[in-house]
Amino acid sequence: MTTEAGATVGSANDVVLSFIKALNEENFAEARNCVADDLKFVGVLGQRDGADAYFTDMQHMKLKYDIKRVFSDGDDVCIFYDIDMDRATIFSCGWYHVVDGKINSIRVIFDPRPLL
Template identity: 35%
Template structure:
């Protein structure tokens, strides 16, 4: 899979479906992740973090996707079982079909308060 829009969409589909083998296959081994609830520097830790979030994940409602070079920005509402939907942006850098960097921004206060 070389189209970065397809790679990014496959990431969200795999996470939503809790298909962590497929999700892991999309990540470079040394992928970096920076978000309000974690900073990680490898694929296995990234998958573990997404597995943790999937325990409260209810839906990912994508509103907009923008592609710029090797970067994909996805704006979505993160629906959880513990808090109101959180408007979220996910910025992925994708090189040679692999996600090499993920940056996420959302307000985690309601999720943290529920935990």
């Protein structure tokens, strides 16, 4: 994949898996490098506009992801995973969209009842 500026970047799949790996390692600086500044996050329990807002929450929650299956289609990556949310482990699905080598949107769905 090549950006408009001509720089070579990894596939969407590579970018997303690098992002998840960095989150699991609590390497938030590396995870931040995988996302666009204007990241849009939509989840069951709310949404975040902007990478800074997203990472403020992620640094407090320190979630751990156990990937079960990955599906890719161009710039879209879908992952089924168990997310360890401290109070419960929740089977979830995340849809990641990558533009110019950076994740610019994340949508996560799961059954929130164990958390409520």
